[in-house]
Amino acid sequence: MSDRLSIPLVLRAPDATRLVFSFPAWYRALMGTILLVLIAGLIQEGARPGWPMWVLLAIVGFGVLYQEQWTFDTGRRRVVHKVGLPMAGRTLVIDFALIERFLIAPHVEGTIPGTEDERDENAAALRGGRGDDAGARRARHKKPYLGLIMACQDGANYLVDRVPARNVAGLRSTAARLAEFCDKPLVEFEL
Secondary structure, X not given: OOOOOOOOOEEEEEEOOEEEEEOOHHHHHHHHHHHHHHHHHHHHHOOOOOHHHXXXXXXXXXXXXXXXXXXXXXXXXXXXXXXXXXXXXXXXXXXXXXXXXEEEEEEEEOOOOOXXXXXXXXXXXXOOOOOOOOOOOOOOOOEEEEEEEEEEOOOOEEEEEEEEHHHHHHHHHHHHHHHHHHOOOEEEOOO
């Protein structure tokens, strides 16, 4: 997954009892505008579209409908995760009582698990950088990411968000807000 092509999730509070972590409003507006422009072009042209245009319309239509949403609801004491298309998506409901903590964990693609290199790269990722920042040449195969994990008492871990390590401040802010809202501890990965 390229971090240049990902849509960052945004945290908003529709009311005092809910926090919603989902795609920004501009994403749906952009995809809807693209879909309308394509349809207007087809109407203007007056010709019957070929199969490539039908495929393009389907892809953009799926982009308008696709959802990735975490709803933290203190009124109902639960977290609801919705992913996929509304008619064929998946919904997961987690009771607040099951949540043990929120965790910020590093993951550096291109490192070998359990090595000193991985430990150094993970420490650098938690600082928002890379292990080879001081060097003249950077290892292009190492890509540092940070994940916001919701750890539950039953041993299940749910990845709420994953961002490039350079976005550490934003992820920490989101994690702190969610942890405080849910009244759960926030911990950083221990190296």
